[in-house]
Amino acid sequence: MKPQSMLFTIYGEYVRHYGSEIWIGSLTKLMGEFGLSEPAVRAAISRMLRQGWLESRKVGNRSFYSLSERGRKRMEEAAERIYKVETGRWDGKWCMVSYNIPEERRALRDQLRKELGWMGFGMLTTSTWISPNNLNERIRELTEVQEITEYVEIFSAEHTGWSNPKQLVQKCWNIEEINAKYKEFIDVYRAEYEELAESIRQGKEVPDSLCFVNKTKLVHQYRKFLFIDPDLPEELLPELWLGKEADQLFQDYYRLLNPGAVRFFETVYEAAPV
Template identity: 85%
Template sequence: MKPQSMLFTIYGEYVRHYGSEIWIGSLTKLMGEFGLSEPAVRAAISRMLRQGWLESRKVGNRSYYSVSERGKKRLEEAAARIYKVETDVWDGKWCIASYNIPEERRALRDQLRKELGWMGFGMLTTSTWISPNNLSDRVKELTEAHEITEYVEIFTSEHMGWSNPKQLVQKCWDIDEINEKYKSFIDAYREEYEQLSAKMSNGEAVPDSHCFVEKTKLVHQYRKFLFIDPDLPQELLPELWLGKEADELFQNYYQLLNPGAVRFFETVYEAAPSA
């Protein structure tokens, strides 16, 4: 597990519910539960500071790190997708983002592609990306933030031909590969969930530290689907779609681990002094 990626999970799953700020000592102890060293954690924090995900302040000889506004927005977007309860009925419209960014701004072009993919867009052509979800406002915010509005056009449109909607999905996303990754997730966690559920049902004690580690790893792994699953409406999914089964397993296992995980976090976390 990469330290920076795990930090996103720790902040998103725990710290943001406790004022979004944490002492470095608490953070390194939590990360140490996964075998990550203090130098590795500090290096990851430094990168996140430079990238604008975190902010820092000093109180006496203690350093505290909080999520920036940019970071909060990203964590909220991720949580909304991970814990989404229902999928809206699709209106048949497609959100389209098309861009023509000059070669001298290649880095921004590459960043835009990554961000569009994370949002759930699929690449129709090299510079045209589509989504069945209404993401136009988020694309506007993204292009304004990067100051590339002159190179980007955004549309909401109906598809008139020639592929049918499911064929269009197959062109833009590797649905079979996503399904296979959901199968791997189910295979990896089904037995763990059933064993722990049986143990708790029998009244056997399960350490809070174990719940913290396993729940955090569970969320960490499930969060990866944000980067590959476009969150397609039911009408566009294949008949054999394992995403729903994986989601049910995730939710059930999460609920089993959550109470102990939160208790452990609270024993390590120290509230930051008022600003």
């Protein structure tokens, strides 16, 4: 597990619910539960500061780190998708983004592609990406922040030919690969969940530290689907789709682990004095 990626999980799953700020000592202790050293944690925090995800402040001789505005928005977006609720029927419209960013601004073009992938867009052609979800306002905000509005056009479009909607999905996303990743997730965590559920039924004591580690790893692994699953509406999903089974397993296992995980976090967490 990469330290920076794990820090995103710790902040998104725990710290953001406690004022979004935490003492570095608490962070290193929490990360130590996963075998990550203090130097590795500090290096990852430095990278996140440079990238604008975190902000820091000193209180006496102690350092505290909080989510920046950018970091809070990203965590909220991630939580909205991880803990999603069922949506209504698809209206048949596609959100389409087309861009023509000059070569001298290549870094911005690469960043835009990463953000489009994160949001769940699929690449129809090299510079045209689509999503069946209404993400127009998110794209407007993103392109304004990146100051690339002159190079980008946004459409709410109706597809009239020639592929049918499911064929279009197959062109823009690797559905088989996503299904295979969901199967891997189910194969790993089904056994873990059933073993823990059986222990609890038998009245065995489950350490809070174990709940913290297992829940954090669960969220950490499930969070990876944000980068590959486009969150397609029911009408566009293939007949064999393992995303729903994986989501149900995630929710069941999460509920089992959450109380102990939160108790452990609270014993370690230390915020800045008021």
